[in-house]
Amino acid sequence: MDTKKPPGIFELILKFLVNGTEPGEMLGDYEEIYKMKVAESGRLAGYTWYLIQIFRLLKTIIHYSVYRSVLMFRNYLKIALRNITKSKAFYAINILGLSVGMACCIFIFQFVKMEISYDAFHENADRIFLVGLISKTEAGTEISAGNFSPLAEELKEGYPQVESVGSMFRNSIRPVKYNNNMYYESNVYRVTPEFLTIFDFPFLEGNPATSLTRPSTVILTETKSLKYFGNEDPIGKSIRIGDEFFEVTGIIKDLPSNTNFKLEIICSWKSSIEDEHLTIWHPLVTRVVTYMKLKEGIVSSKFETRIENSAENHIKDLMNEMGIECKMFLQPIKDIHLKPLWGNGTSTALMFVYVFSAIGIFILLIACMNFINLTTARSVNRSSEVGIRKIVGARKVQLISQFIGESLLISGISLVFALLIVVLALPNLNEIAQLNYGIEDFLNSEVIAAILILTLIIGFGAGCYPAFFLSSSRPVDTFKSGRNPDGSRALIRKILVVGQFAISITLLISSLTVYRQLEFMKNKPLGFERKQKLVLYLSSWGLIEENWKTVKNELMTVPSINAVSMASGVPGRFINRLFIYPTRDGDNGMGPRILRCDYDFISAYNLEIIAGRSFREDDSMDSYLINESAVKRLGWNTPEEAVDKPIFIGSDREEARILGVVKDFHWLGLYSPIEPMIMRYSNTFRYITLDIGTSDESTIVNNVKAKYSELFPGDIFDYFFVDIDFNTQYRVIERISELIGIFTFVGLFIACLGLYGLASYTAEQKIKEIGIRKVLGSTVKEIVVLLTREFSRWVILANIFAWPLAYYAANKLLQNFAYRVEMEYHIYLLSGFIALLVAVLTVGSQSVKAATADPVDSLRYE
Amino acid sequence: MKLLSRAEEYILLSVWRLRDEAYGVSILEQVSKVTGYQWEIGTIYMPLEKLRKKGYVDKIKGEPTPERGGRSKFYYRLTNKGKKALREIRSVQENVWEGVPNIAFD
Numbered sequence: 032m033d034t035k036k037p038p039g040i041f042e043l044i045l046k047f048l049v050n051g052t053e054p055g056e057m058l059g060d061y062e063e064i065y066k067m068k069v070a071e072s073g074r075l076a077g078y079t080w081y082l083i084q085i086f087r088l089l090k091t092i093i094h095y096s097v098y099r100s101v102l103m104f105r106n107y108l109k110i111a112l113r114n115i116t117k118s119k120a121f122y123a124i125n126i127l128g129l130s131v132g133m134a135c136c137i138f139i140f141q142f143v144k145m146e147i148s149y150d151a152f153h154e155n156a157d158r159i160f161l162v163g164l165i166s167k168t169e170a171g172t173e174i175s176a177g178n179f180s181p182l183a184e185e186l187k188e189g190y191p192q193v194e195s196v197g198s199m200f201r202n203s204i205r206p207v208k209y210n211n212n213m214y215y216e217s218n219v220y221r222v223t224p225e226f227l228t229i230f231d232f233p234f235l236e237g238n239p240a241t242s243l244t245r246p247s248t249v250i251l252t253e254t255k256s257l258k259y260f261g262n263e264d265p266i267g268k269s270i271r272i273g274d275e276f277f278e279v280t281g282i283i284k285d286l287p288s289n290t291n292f293k294l295e296i297i298c299s300w301k302s303s304i305e306d307e308h309l310t311i312w313h314p315l316v317t318r319v320v321t322y323m324k325l326k327e328g329i330v331s332s333k334f335e336t337r338i339e340n341s342a343e344n345h346i347k348d349l350m351n352e353m354g355i356e357c358k359m360f361l362q363p364i365k366d367i368h369l370k371p372l373w374g375n376g377t378s379t380a381l382m383f384v385y386v387f388s389a390i391g392i393f394i395l396l397i398a399c400m401n402f403i404n405l406t407t408a409r410s411v412n413r414s415s416e417v418g419i420r421k422i423v424g425a426r427k428v429q430l431i432s433q434f435i436g437e438s439l440l441i442s443g444i445s446l447v448f449a450l451l452i453v454v455l456a457l458p459n460l461n462e463i464a465q466l467n468y469g470i471e472d473f474l475n476s477e478v479i480a481a482i483l484i485l486t487l488i489i490g491f492g493a494g495c496y497p498a499f500f501l502s503s504s505r506p507v508d509t510f511k512s513g514r515n516p517d518g519s520r521a522l523i524r525k526i527l528v529v530g531q532f533a534i535s536i537t538l539l540i541s542s543l544t545v546y547r548q549l550e551f552m553k554n555k556p557l558g559f560e561r562k563q564k565l566v567l568y569l570s571s572w573g574l575i576e577e578n579w580k581t582v583k584n585e586l587m588t589v590p591s592i593n594a595v596s597m598a599s600g601v602p603g604r605f606i607n608r609l610f611i612y613p614t615r616d617g618d619n620g621m622g623p624r625i626l627r628c629d630y631d632f633i634s635a636y637n638l639e640i641i642a643g644r645s646f647r648e649d650d651s652m653d654s655y656l657i658n659e660s661a662v663k664r665l666g667w668n669t670p671e672e673a674v675d676k677p678i679f680i681g682s683d684r685e686e687a688r689i690l691g692v693v694k695d696f697h698w699l700g701l702y703s704p705i706e707p708m709i710m711r712y713s714n715t716f717r718y719i720t721l722d723i724g725t726s727d728e729s730t731i732v733n734n735v736k737a738k739y740s741e742l743f744p745g746d747i748f749d750y751f752f753v754d755i756d757f758n759t760q761y762r763v764i765e766r767i768s769e770l771i772g773i774f775t776f777v778g779l780f781i782a783c784l785g786l787y788g789l790a791s792y793t794a795e796q797k798i799k800e801i802g803i804r805k806v807l808g809s810t811v812k813e814i815v816v817l818l819t820r821e822f823s824r825w826v827i828l829a830n831i832f833a834w835p836l837a838y839y840a841a842n843k844l845l846q847n848f849a850y851r852v853e854m855e856y857h858i859y860l861l862s863g864f865i866a867l868l869v870a871v872l873t874v875g876s877q878s879v880k881a882a883t884a885d886p887v888d889s890l891r892y893e
Numbered sequence: 894m895k896l897l898s899r900a901e902e903y904i905l906l907s908v909w910r911l912r913d914e915a916y917g918v919s920i921l922e923q924v925s926k927v928t929g930y931q932w933e934i935g936t937i938y939m940p941l942e943k944l945r946k947k948g949y950v951d952k953i954k955g956e957p958t959p960e961r962g963g964r965s966k967f968y969y970r971l972t973n974k975g976k977k978a979l980r981e982i983r984s985v986q987e988n989v990w991e992g993v994p995n996i997a998f999d
Contacts, residue, residue: 036962057938059964060917064934066960087935 037065041081048088103429104436110416111437118409121788125405125441128784130448132398133485135777137453138460139391140481141473145289145466146384149368152287153231155324158194160331160361162186162321162338163373166314167356173607174373178359180309180319183223185341192334196323197226198300200309202747207296208271209259216255218295219272221302221309229324232294236266237281246301250281255295275302288467291367312345314355322364335361379763382847386767389840390774393534395489397778400527401785402493406438407524408792410497414504421506430502438494439487446486463769465762496523525825528789531782532829532866533836538775539862540837544852545768545844551701551852552761558696559602560637564753565731566601567719567739574743575716579629582719582742589734591725596635597716598628602698603757604718611709612679613665615686623661624698624706627713633693635720642670643691646712653687654712659695661707678709687711697850700760704849720753728752779866783873786822790874794818794881801881802889814882819874826870830863837862901940902982903928908950908969909979916955916966941969949975 045061046054061084069077115122150156164178179185183198202219227239227250234242235253242250249272256265256279265279277298286292300309309319325331342350342357350357362372369381417430454470461468472478569575575582579597586595600606609625626632630646633656646654655678659670667673670692677686695705723731736748794801801814837859845851897905907923908915917934920941925932944950955966971979 055964056917056967059961059966060921060934062962062964063918063960064921084933084935087933091935 037062037077037081041078041085044085045088048085048092107433107436108440110433111440114413114437120791121405121409122441124784124788125402126445126448128401128405128781129398129442129445129489130452131777132394132401132781133442133445133449133482133489134452134456135394135774136391136485137449137473137478137482138456139387139394140485141468141478142464142466143384143388143391144477145468145472146380147369149289150291150364152290153229153364156365157363158325158327158329159229159364160323160325161364161367162323163360163362164317165358165360166317167358173605174360175317176320176362176371176373177318178321179312179317179342179345179357181312181345182319182321182341182359183225183323185344186321186323186338187225189341189344190334190338192326192329192337194324194326195225195229196321197223197229198309199223199226199320199322200318201320202273202298205273205296206271207259209268212259214258216272216296218293219298220294220296221298221300222294223300226322227297229322230292232286232292233284235282235284242281243297243299245278245280246299247275247277247303248280248299249277250283250297251279252283252285252295254285256282272296272298275304277302288472289368291364312342314342314346314350314353314357323361331361331363335359379847383763383767386771386844390538390771393538394774394778394781395485397531397534397781397785399489399493400531401781401788402438402441402489403496404524404527404531404785405788405792406441406493406497407500408789410434410501411796414501417501417504418506427502431498434498434501435491435494438497439490442486442490442493445489446482450482463773464766524789528786528822528825529829529832531785532826532870533832535775535779535782536830536833536862536866537837537840538771538778539865540833540858541840541844542768542771542775543858543862544841544854545764545771547852547855547858548845548848549761549764549768552764552848552850555697555701555850557602557700558638558694561602561754561757563723563726564601564635565721565723565728565735566751566753566756567721567735568749568751569717569719569743569746572715572717574746575719576714579714579716583629585742586719586721586735586738589721589731589738591723591727591731592721592735593724594631594635594722596629596631596720596722597718598626598632598720599713599715599717600626601718601720601753601756602636602696603700603753603760605699609709610681611665612684615679615684621661621664621707623657623664624708626708626710627715628710629714629716630712632710632720635722638696639694640691641694643674643689645691650690650712652712652714653685654690655687656691656693656710657689658693658705658708660705661709662692664707700757701850702760702848779869783869786870787873787877790818790822790877794877798881798884798889801884802886805882805886806890811879811882815875815878818878818881819871822874823867823871826867827863829866830859833863834859896985897944897978897982898940900936901944904937904940905944905949905971905975905979908944909971909976913968913970915969920969944975945969947974947978948972949978 042058042062045058049057061081065077065081068080150159153159161176162178162182163174163176165172165174180198183196186193186196200221202221205216205219207214207216207219222243224244227243230239232239237250242248249270251259251265259265259270260268265282268279269276270279271277283294283297286294325334338359340357341359360372369384420430420433453473457468457470460466575597583595583597586592606624606626608622610620610622612620628646630648630650632638633640633645640656641659643656645656657665657673657678662670662673665673665678667676673689673692676689678689679685680687693708693710697705698708721735725731732750735750739746739748797818804814804817838854841854845854903924904920907920907927911919911923917937921932921934921937924937941950941952945952949972950969951972953968953970955968957963957965
């Protein structure tokens with residue numbers, strides 16, 4: 032082989048680059064010069080020279096091709112802009128529909144992104160866990176986020192796997208005072224110094240390592256600091272929180288909305304007043320939340336089994352005595368928001384994410400179908416342009432890229448409007464969805480990338496069909512007159528319209544179903560009275576026992592309190608279970624919820640006794656009332672049968688007597704089914720319910736508070752109103768209902784825009800036909816019917832597809848509720864009818880315009 | 894006559910000077926020699942092609958030679974039209990420079 036030849040690969044590349052022209056001449060010349068170079072200064076110089084030549088050639092080729100396509104591009108842009116200005120109404124409809132749809136998607140994307148990224152901003156979020164507690168008693172199992180107060184110390188000292196661990200305790204509402212201004216703050220927390228080092232809170236002043244090491248120090252968020260101090264320098268200032276003074280040692284930025292930490296005022300763990308609840312091991316004092324960062328490489332599930340029983344090191348005897356088994360578990364902090372292991376197990380946040388993702392996709396689909404539909408309809412008018420372009424030598428690729436480019440242009444314009452809509456609508460959406468997004472939340476790389484990709488996909492996806500269709504038509508056909516301008520495209524168009532309306536109808540049915548469910552839940556009698564009830568929540572058990580009657584009488588002395596009743600729970604709050612048996616020896620035990628209450632509870636909440644009688648003050652402490660569900664579970668046929676019968680309590684099978692039967696009522700609301708429940712006349716309580724006879728809430732709260740601190744000095748005053756507390760559980764469904772409503776409207780709106788565009792297009796196409804019909808004696812009504820009939824058929828057809836889909840969706844949604852509204856066929860008919868009505872009105876308005884036009888104008892030729 | 898670009902003008906002149914020996918490499922050397930700097934081989938094809946399309950040069954396929962890896966040389970030869978063009982260029986050039994003293998070289 033001739034070693035002086037240039038490398039084959041170079042020649043190949045060169046040949047490829049000069050593809051199309053005669054390569055022999057150049058290859059020959061290059062080889063000659065290459066050989067000269069090699070002879071002069073060696074192989075390496077030859078190689079280098081050849082490579083440089085290739086790059087030069089490449090540069091030239093790129094330059095020329097870009098230059099040429101820029102020229103073409105200018106032509107495309109000109110044509111596109113001419114088209115837009117020529118049919119403004121059509122493009123306005125197209126852009127409006129697309130931008131509204133895109134705006135919805137951008138918002139929903141941001142929402143879903145925020146929901147799934149809770150607390151992910153901490154650098155080591157993967158290694159950070161909340162240590163929760165499962166407490167098992169005979170009565171049942173409770174899972175809580177709160178844990179033993181001194182657990183953090185235990186983990187710190189006993190386990191080398193732990194990198195850092197800290198505790199957090201949320202105070203109830205506290206008055207905060209600086210100079211003479213007083214504010215009530217609900218997000219007051221106490222944390223241990225190490226707590227701050229686990230997370231990456233954004234510090235503006237101070238630092239996580241030292242800010243809370245001294246007792247009686249506090250860190251504020253930027254907003255709070257501004258609220259208290261204005262323009263003063265907050266550092267070193269002293270503020271009063273509750274009854275203590277704290278020195279400000281740090282300022283953090285306001286936390287983002289995608290965090291579970293609602294920290295606003297962060298107090299040091301130690302302060303001037305010792306709080307033994309923050310230091311003792313006790314199975315019933317588990318309100319401190321413990322967070323922990325594991326060292327790298329530690330497998331959390333293995334570590335979980337190691338710490339599972341760490342409470343036993345301290346209070347094994349006490350636990351055995353009380354019959355409580357405690358187990359620790361680890362909850363990754365990133366999952367807390369969507370998949371909390373505690374509570375009733377269902378996460379409304381997760382439901383929100385699913386519902387919104389589905390709606391987002393639906394709306395995007397409707398908007399895209401719209402776009403495709405309008406563009407294809409319109410493109411018929413451009414077939415002559417395509418024909419001419421083809422004749423003067425446009426290649427298929429060029430035509431395709433022209434049309435796709437045009438649709439990218441439209442989607443780009445829509446994007447601008449979509450962003451405008453997002454900016455304008457954000458305050459309203461925030462209010463409805465109870466979110467707190469700012470424009471700056473949308474300005475992050477992920478959202479921007481998603482928006483751009485979305486624009487590209489829509490532009491590309493929607494442009495594809497018309498592009499391929501038009502570019503593959505034969506030039507001759509495009510000039511033939513008398514052909515049917517629609518042909519096979521009409522079928523696709525029908526399918527798209529049917530699809531759009533099927534989705535709209537599905538959304539409509541779903542939103543009506545959710546709305547009806549909401550109404551159902553709001554109006555369904557719950558079986559108890561919840562208005563004007565102020566509840567005091569005691570910080571621990573044991574504060575009220577033998578002294579209960581004194582407490583009761585003392586509270587009765589507060590003005591405008593009509594009744595005082597005490598219990599171990601109030602409606603809307605979880606209560607424990609207890610094991611009971613219908614016989615002394617047999618099986619068939621069951622674990623109903625147990626409420627310990629005083630003799631006033633039944634009347635205070637207006638519970639209905641349907642057999643037997645209620646508690647009396649002089650009843651013995653082992654008297655029981657049971658509810659209807661418990662009657663059934665215990666095997667009696669009627670409530671009357673149960674009265675005066677014995678039941679056997681707990682593993683000791685202690686005998687007790689049933690005094691009476693309470694009508695079933697919805698203790699926890701309508702999300703969960705009514706459980707068997709028993710009520711025991713008792714004197715150990717946690718909640719005090721005050722019936723207030725006034726609407727002046729702040730006065731009575733202050734009066735009660737004064738009395739409370741007299742009765743329980745030093746205890747945290749924690750209160751709420753039953754109706755408000757109870758209704759918080761409906762807030763989620765209210766939000767869902769409203770938002771689905773809005774998005775349904777948007778979906779229907781976009782679909783109608785599309786229909787409007789199509790109808791006006793059809794009317795335009797048929798303008799001669801209409802003219803001739805009118806000349807021959809058709810009435811306006813007949814022509815309107817002629818034009819509307821076809822569209823109506825599609826919408827009716829859409830119903831058939833929508834109903835099963837809607838049935839599935841509505842079913843899924845309703846499964847979150849134990850008590851659900853009946854599925855009613857008239858919702859389906861109503862939704863179908865609404866869609867049809869809107870469609871007919873849309874098309875009709877266009878048809879009337881076409882039908883009332885003077886036939887002379889439409890028939891005049893040239 | 895349409896005016897030629899400078900590159901086209903140089904190349905056309907080179908083709909005339911080289912007579913029967915005008916092909917890619919020799920043209921390159923010639924232009925490089927008269928202009929005093931090294932041209933890149935890739936830059937001469939475009940002007941040559943344009944000259945050919947204007948009818949100023951003919952392109953003739955020669956015999957294969959071993960130093961070209963067995964590929965043919967492509968010779969360029971001035972046409973009558975090309976000669977006329979050169980003459981015109983020259984007169985244009987002289988007109989342009991007429992009366993300009995040699996100040997630049999003082």
